[in-house]
Amino acid sequence: MGNLKLYPKKLEGEVKIPPSKSMAHRAVICAALGNGISKIENIDYSDDIIATIDAMSSLGAKITKKEDYLEVCGVKWNPSNNDECSKLHLKSNSERIIDCNESGSTLRFLVPIAALFDGVNRFVGRGNLGKRPLDTYYNIFDKQGIKYSYKDGILDLKTEGRLKSGEFKVKGNISSQFITGLLFTLPLLDEDSKIIITTEMESKGYIDLTLSAIKDFGVDIINNNYEEFIIKGNQSYKSRDYRVEGDYSQAAFFLSADAISNDVIVNDLKLDSLQGDKEVLDILERMGLSLRYKNSGLIGKVEGNLRATVIDGSQCPDIIPVISLVAALSEGTTEIINAGRLRIKECDRLSAVTCELNKLGTKISEKEDGLIIKGVKELKGGVEVWSHKDHRIAMTLAIASTVCDLPIILKDYECVSKSYPEFWEDFKAIGGVFNEWNVGE
CATH class of the missing domain: 3.65.10.10 (Enolpyruvate transferase domain)
Incomplete structure (x- = not known):
């Protein structure tokens, strides 16, 4: 440098x-998990946002940079007509590489999202990303029998197994990124789920951003005073046009x-x-x-x-x-x-x-x-x-x-x-x- x-x-x-990096992460993820084609305007292609775009692409979304907006064809899109989106298929037969670069948001948001899909997910990254704790997810994986392995000091995490609905107890005084990752993921499971916050919630503003984006894309979650989140299963993200603030x-x-x-x-x-x-x-x-x-x-x-x-x-x-x-x-x-x-x-x-x-x-x-x-x-x-x-x-x-x-x-x-x-x-x-x-x- x-x-x-x-x-x-x-x-x-x-x-x-520039547009909000926090909201851009969330918009890309919601659109990429959606059931159609979304257009996201006012997006800045910073390193972190590129990491999230690439990560969601690795899960099967088709994301294209247009002249002044981002076109996102969601992984849930399964139209009867034979356009480009109909050719999507989930890459479940081999190890997926999810490169988070140095983006902590990409990593912590994507770990549970990747557990929606079959196959092995391998998360890699650079800088200090491997030093950021992921124990919250490891505890969930242990309880649900999801396989995982990691290396100390660097980001090289492998996961295998699908996340199941249920009750998730999470501390509120750790990074809100863990809660956001679960909020993105749990509505797509077949059964209902609940996130119980076991301590005072920090970074409530980031949770508000997540709930706002999720709602904008057609998913409903009940927030009981940041003490618990009630999440109906079998929901779907709806495609839409979206401008990042x-x-x-x-x-x-x-x-x-x-x-x-x-x-x-x-x-x-x-x-x-x-x-x-x-x-x-x-x-x-x-x-x-x-x-x-x-x-x-x-x-x-x-x-x-x-x-x-x-x-x-x-x-x-x-x-x-x-x-x-x-x-x-x-x-x-x-x-x-x-x-x-x-x-x-x-x-x-x-x-x-x-x-x-x-x-x-x-x-x-x-x-x-x-x-x-x-x-x-x-x-x-x-x-x-x-x-x-x-x-x-x-x-x-x-x-x-x-x-x-x-x-x-x-x-x-x-x-x-x-x-x-x-x-x-x-x-x-x-x-x-x-x-x-x-x-x-």
Whole structure:
């Protein structure tokens, strides 16, 4: 990977936020499990979304990239006419390779979905994906007699056997991705099922997104206050046209840029969105950012000084890196709590944020499940920082560079392709200044 030299330069202009990666994953999966042909508009082909497209294709869906939309021919499509979709067949006679790349969502969503089909499923991937725990599924497999094997430290998981309906007890304080995977899968089984949540539910926003997408594609699930989910069996996903909404987790970078003296108008956000990362609006307002609408987009302005607050990371972990940057430039001491899951993302994000932002003069210290951030008045530059090959760390450091006193060198900047392939183009279009840099120059 390469390096960029980023110069201190105020950002000013408008950005069309890319489509929600969370909703795109869900739309592709629902459409691919469907009974016809769906059209998905406003989709960004990030590495993670490509992983989900390829994974669902490996299960038999026919997915085609058109000029400005994605056409998805579902695995349940069995028309009488002899068009392309009628030629689909499930690949059940040999080992399927399901390549999740570095996408935790793809992996955890697809493990139970793949258990709808006969044959051996082999999940592979890269980076830290093999370190993400899957014990929730292993416990279910043990109870149901589904065969599985895996290797420690890398993703190489094999499963064989079909999932059966029933009662599933799942902890709520683990990744919501496990619950989402089951919510996708259980309606397609012949009998009714129930998911019982045995602890307080974290990341409710992500469950809301899943239930919303599932409902949009014609499947009904009863949510009893996030304590249990009642799922009728023998349902089917219905094909439809679907537009993916803008992504609040990506908007967080530019709204945070506004909080530290940039002037960016953020477009294409759904105001009544169920995305958990919409919490960024409330957090930034508590810290002193006044939000208003301009040219049909959202822009923030700070009157006076930013102020410290307490931030609960349990419902919105993906925005914590860039919010930490804002907190570092706020008066007082900010505490980030309930964010332990950030340690098993693409990198240990709590450690990475602490290490890299402290190089710029911040005063951040780690706790086991959070951060203590003492505000400083300014950031220094003239140093080399590293993305840790994590897209959210790279974008956080890009926003930080706009208010440093000297340029910074960012190592491994291309990792933004995981979620936001056009980030550097958008950053440049609103005034960001950078160039390729060879370390040692």
